[in-house]
Amino acid sequence: MPDKKAVVIGAGIAGIAAAIRLAVKGYNVDVFEANSYPGGKLSEMVIEGYRFDAGPSLFTMPQYVDELFELAGKNPRDYFNYQKLEVVCKYFYPDGTRLCAYDHTERFAREITNATGEPTSTIINYLANSADIYNITNHVFLEQSLHQLKTYLQWGTFKSMLKLPQIDALRSMHNANRKFFKDKRLIQFFDRYATYNGSNPYQAPATLNVIPHLEHHYGAWFPDGGMFSITSSLVQLAKDLGVTFTFNKRVDEIVLINNQAKGVRVNGQDIPSDVVVSNMDVWFTYKKLLSKHVNLHPTGTLEQQRSSSALIFYWGIKRTFSELDLHNIFFSSDNGAEFEHVWKQGTVYHDPTVYINISSKYKSDDAPEGCENWFVMINVPSNDGQDWEQIIKEARANIQSKLSKILGVDISKLIACENILNPISIESKTSSYKGSIYGTSSNSKLAAFLRHSNKSNKVNGLYFCGGSVHPGGGIPLCLLSAKITSELVA
Template sequence: MPKKALIIGAGIAGIATAIRLAVKGYVVEVFDANSYPGGKLSEFEKDGFRFDAGPSLFTMPQYVDELFRLAGKAPSDYFEYQKLDVLCKYFYADGTKLTAYANAGLFAAEVSKSIGEPEAAIEKYATNSSNIYNITSHVFLEKSLHRIKTFLSLSTLKSIFRIGKIDAMRTMHKANEAFFKDERMVQFYDRFATYNGSNPYSAPATLNVIPHIEQHFGAYFPKDGMYSITTSLVKLAESLGVKFNYNSRVDEIKLERQKVKGVWVKDSLIEADIVVSNMDVWFTYHQLLRTRPALFPKRILRQERSSSALIFYWGISKQFPKLDLHNIFFSADYNAEFDHIWQQKDIYDDPTVYLNISSKYKSDDAPPGCENWFVMINVPANVGQDWDKLIAEARRNILNKLYKSLGEDISQLIISESILDPRSIESRTSSYQGSIYGTSSNSRFAAFLRHANKSSKIDGLYFCGGSVHPGGGIPLCLLSAKIVSEWV
């Protein structure tokens, strides 16, 4: 008889794990409390506008394509995407505008023209980012850090001998200050800490690998929007026999002694040989293993959480040619903004605003003459703040900031509005405290302190998704699925 695997959570990592285990011959079922798949990578429609509700940046599409090829399918039969010529448009508080071109030469020339940093400085930074990636990717991203065999390979040993070059002993901000004279370029590269919910004034400079992923490998836009990543992979999984159960909250993981036997769903026990949790590890233990506190990894569960997000989904009754798919409006005082997020646990009155407009590339996401604005700021995890008050203040400050940059009162153009805040992120996606990326990376040892992809105490229990190794974001979630399948 083939072995059976149960996946808790139909987030992108759970779907990818289901595909990989089905290819290995497992009978696979996925259970999700929501009525739809995708977790954070979901969508909704309102007043004629379509919004991708969560992740809006698509990088390293090869990890999606790999899943189709594993199943013997042509990726283009299920999923299409295009490479972006412009990665993002940046608007600084002093009026500077910077276009981040995908082409390295064009970008360096643009920085030299708009900001005055020499092209050689950009090229030197890109080389450093590339070096960090080459040292770390096959060890820290693609393999488990919790298996002895990882550290016995020749490639790992080579990386260990070059460990000093990953720049873990100083912060991202300190490293970026050493590379650039102009504070605008320091701020530009500090921003990449937010890609995994961290603070550039605390996180190790190893995270300066992130620009290489975006600027070297490129950024992409799925032809049918970000949610098509989810729908195409669900279609692939179903073609392999994976069964998805929606509106099916898992109540408990069934153990016998310290071995997985299955899961309880709606008073029914579904037995299995292995269980993979795509649920945040905090909730996996505190809800699904609540009767076995002796098995909790207490030190991991006490770790600092990543930042969260406040998102306004605005239907705008006008089009803005000066804006692109991805746009950033920087704070005038980045240090103060991160101090509010991490120390004061509130929202700075001049937050950096990220604006995504998918209707720039997918015109039917908005009615004619309109645009769908995904407006996001970084905020602290939910620890009991007065969010209604903070949201109202943040909305006013965001509108004021956009007015200064765009010269138009956006409040008069909003014809549809929805809001996602840390409370609703937690309730909809079981992300503890609404943290988007699980634990933060605000220490030099963060990569080693994330929860492993396999339980060391419970036989047959595995973990995937943004709250475990190697981290959050679509590429890393997909890699967590790969690590789980290799361990299985």
């Protein structure tokens, strides 16, 4: 009897992970990718001697990557290595306050107390509350399908349901934080975690206060070869398992017969398959690949509010800055106004929070000697027809002015080269509808349940993985989506 065949649409991190898991299950797996490279958002670029990780730059929960190698019977260290960060991130406030988020919880809490006067016990209690939310939600909301009855018939789910009031889903993240802390700088600090899944802390449920636990308990890490080495190592593992990657091949259609996925059509050729897994944004999966089957479209899901997007400047900087680290945050002077502009006005505040990632701090050959590679990002709304050329022009000037003031040097004169990624180019490069990085937003109390499922309930043999479906965006959740999807495959 021949082995079963699986086709994965898209070589994003979830698509690669799904291919690995299906190969381990005994499937012959073909991955079709429209771009000439793997990784989707987790890719890289080189500009005039500066190497940049193009997308995600924070690495947490490395055990989810290791798990794929172990599942395949391989030693992860033969493929992929990483180191834990002693300093998770450095923070800069407009009033001159500077915070260093150390990996050690008590040291981190003391740092905050010394800078803000907030009691150390308050910080530790807050992180303990974050851990409680994680322990209640992780095995139910993140590691299993929320769209299968069997999930709710398990004893572990029942126990979690009894504790649901403790996950604080009925008030906003911001309201929870302002009740916890007196200092506005700390409220702004912890509100920022809503942006980790493209949401608004003034609307998203306080359940998202689980996110600090992932960073401050499990820690932040740096892959030895940069973030793209996550992609390249998993591609190598997949190839070692017999997975075939075909690049520069855009899937045109998912072939259905009697509501059964029978394969895909690529350049007019039908590729038969027993299972089809789409790592493409669900909006484009339906609108492009299932355009002939409008009756199968989940209209309500496709009309949900999209997550925020990003405007990224990749700058080669002609000097080094000892006061900066791998991860750096420069806060806005007005937290409320910043989110109001993104979520209500569909534009960018003149003083946005700026994130800078400098991988050359840990991987020196990412920049020429005496230089640094700056990945400079601000949160922006998803594309809705804004004048992005004008927004980019104004944002560049405002960011350079802000950084120059805080760092005491004219940044504009240090930029040796530049590349830009905006919502329009994010959509074109990664098929993320409107350039939204995380699919739909989490600005709803029921957001976890409203995300698209990992298995079609209308088409047999059709599955979904990636940031636009359950459990959400970001590397850890994308890897979990691949796990959930593969477990749903019969």
